[in-house]
Amino acid sequence: MMKFKKSFIMFILSLSLIFTSCTLPGIGADANEDIVIASGSNTERLILGEIDRQMIEHYTDLKVSMIPNLSSSILNHIAMLKGDVNISAGMYTGTSLTGELGMDPIKDPDKALGVVQDEYYKRWNRLWYPSYGFENTYAFMVTKDFAEKNDVKKVSDLEKVKDKIKVGVDTAWISRKGDGYEAFKDIYGFKFKEIYPMQIGLVYTALASGEMDVVLGYSTDGKIASYDLVLLEDDKKLFPPYDCSLVATEDIINKYPEVNSILSKLSGKIDTKTMQELNRRADEDLVEPPVVAKEFLEKNNYFEDDNSSKDFDIKERIGKYE
Numbered sequence: 001m002m003k004f005k006k007s008f009i010m011f012i013l014s015l016s017l018i019f020t021s022c023t024l025p026g027i028g029a030d031a032n033e034d035i036v037i038a039s040g041s042n043t044e045r046l047i048l049g050e051i052d053r054q055m056i057e058h059y060t061d062l063k064v065s066m067i068p069n070l071s072s073s074i075l076n077h078i079a080m081l082k083g084d085v086n087i088s089a090g091m092y093t094g095t096s097l098t099g100e101l102g103m104d105p106i107k108d109p110d111k112a113l114g115v116v117q118d119e120y121y122k123r124w125n126r127l128w129y130p131s132y133g134f135e136n137t138y139a140f141m142v143t144k145d146f147a148e149k150n151d152v153k154k155v156s157d158l159e160k161v162k163d164k165i166k167v168g169v170d171t172a173w174i175s176r177k178g179d180g181y182e183a184f185k186d187i188y189g190f191k192f193k194e195i196y197p198m199q200i201g202l203v204y205t206a207l208a209s210g211e212m213d214v215v216l217g218y219s220t221d222g223k224i225a226s227y228d229l230v231l232l233e234d235d236k237k238l239f240p241p242y243d244c245s246l247v248a249t250e251d252i253i254n255k256y257p258e259v260n261s262i263l264s265k266l267s268g269k270i271d272t273k274t275m276q277e278l279n280r281r282a283d284e285d286l287v288e289p290p291v292v293a294k295e296f297l298e299k300n301n302y303f304e305d306d307n308s309s310k311d312f313d314i315k316e317r318i319g320k321y322e
Contacts, residue, residue: 016219034064034256035062035232035252036067036085037049037052037067037086037089038076038079039067039089040070040089043289044278044279045089045090046282046283047278047279047289049066050264050293051293053293054290054297055302056262058297059258060258060259062256062259072175074100077100077245082273090244090246091244091246091247092244093109093112093113094137095242101120105240106239108241109135109243112240113241121248121250125251127247127250127260129245129266129287129312131243131245132244132272133274134219134270134272134274135241136219137240138170138173138179138218140155140216140231141214141216141217142214142229142232144228146171146213146228153232154233154234154235155234155238158192159188162190164193166211166213167177167194167196167213167215167216168203168212168282169198169201170182170216171197178187178297179239181195188238202214202222205223208229217233218287219272220272221314222283223279223284225277227281261311281295
């Protein structure tokens with residue numbers, strides 16, 4: 001495992017060197033722009049990027065641009081190393097722990113956040129903010145009717161119905177190491193009689209239509225809100241935490257300290273149900289992410305000057321989990 005980690009880290013460093021003299025696709029920020037935000041390429045991160053941008057532009061005269069097509073945390077990392085990006089709008093603890101940091105998964109969410117905050121600051125002088133208030137991870141889910149009829153609230157409750165339910169799961173999860181089906185059987189101590197691998201985008205409709213009784217999907221998918229599905233608590237912690245935060249370079253916060261106060265207003269303010277609804281608004285109602293972001297900020301009075309919060313101070317977090 002240690003040999004793999006060293007090889008992985010060397011691979012990342014090699015990539016960084018390769019891209020130092022190259023421009024990543026889609027990056028070409030105007031020299032007049034004060035801040036560049038990477039928002040990723042999926043709906044969730046596009047919305048979060050717009051929320052960050054609109055907050056900064058509302059409270060300051062800074063010019064902010066968006067880079068919407070950096071699809072992975074590794075590409076975000078490289079863009080920040082090159083200085084092409086100052087803020088990454090949506091980064092996930094579990095992804096970055098095993099990705100650019102090359103570390104083992106950590107099941108405790110507070111410790112995972114603390115370790116990522118430590119390592120990001122010590123290695124690259126980046127501020128990994130507290131979570132927005134939600135995580136986007138694998139989650140077992142059922143309909144409200146099924147939950148009520150079978151008194152199911154957490155994953156371990158499924159053991160009593162394991163032999164009479166159809167379970168639809170992401171095809172990749174079956175053979176996934178660490179938190180796949182084999183790990184599920186070890187941790188929860190039972191297996192399902194009927195399990196159906198399928199594309200993850202199809203599981204929500206299969207559940208809502210009654211084709212499946214239980215499915216495994218992503219916890220913030222907009223279809224969860226559309227179909228009013230119920231997430232089951234992962235009570236034995238099969239899945240590592242994937243809490244979502246924004247990340248900023250220390251340089252940009254030192255240059256524009258008022259931005260820290262603005263971004264701190266968002267910590268802990270977007271819970272799972274809210275993110276599901278924002279994703280649903282974009283994916284199902286086909287509302288553009290900038291409009292979805294503006295609606296959220298207006299509804300929650302973020303454009304009011306008295307929306308106060310405690311400024312984030314990375315020094316309060318460093319070393320907590322050493």
